Amino acid sequence: MTSIKQFQVTFDCAEPERVARFWCEVLGYVVSPPPEGFDTWEAYKDSLPPGQQLTGFACADPTGVGPRMYFQRVPEGKVVKNRVHLDVRVGTGLVGEERLAALESECARLLPLGAVRGQLLLADDENESCLNMQDVEGNEFCLD
Known part of the structure; x- marks a missing residue:
């Protein structure tokens, strides 16, 4: 049996660079280097035919631990709830008011980047509190 060593998370979206830069800010990621033979992404984009730029x-x-994130343009818009979403783990190990404060703090950081606040789900007998959010194109994610 083969053991998978790496994977990437791929988003379908309308504006790949915009969504990618949003997630770079959320996760502390960096923009991947441009393709080989190009000094900048602008130079690479300028080399492509119109409509494919x-x-x-x-x-x-940047640490090489987390998965690569790839954002690809698709013609159709998002119309239903995501079947898969990311949980951004900002409250790991925290409970009660301390956890809620961490979720609210991260939400406040992400709103100016274009995130949209969703429903706050308070802790119950099985789950800790989490906060539903949406990225700049409406893809759901959770602050957890």
């Missing part, structure tokens, strides 16, 4: 964009964890 912004079809994909990527970012990566």
Whole structure:
């Protein structure tokens, strides 16, 4: 049996660079280097035919631990709830008011980047509190 060593998370979106840069800020990621033979992403984009200049964009964890994130342009818009979403783990190990404060603090940081606040789900017998959010194109994610 083969053991998978790496994976990437791929987002379908309308504006790959915009969504990628949003997630770079959320996760502390960096924009991946431009393709080989190009000094900048602008130079690479300028080399492409019209209509293909912004079809994909990527970012990566600068430590090399987290997965690469790839954002690809698709013609259709988002119409239903995500089947998969990211949990941004800002409250790990925290409970009660301390956890809520961490979630609220991260939410306040992300709102100016274009995130949209969703519903706060308070802790119950099985789950800790989390805060539903949306990225700049409406993709759901949780502050957890």
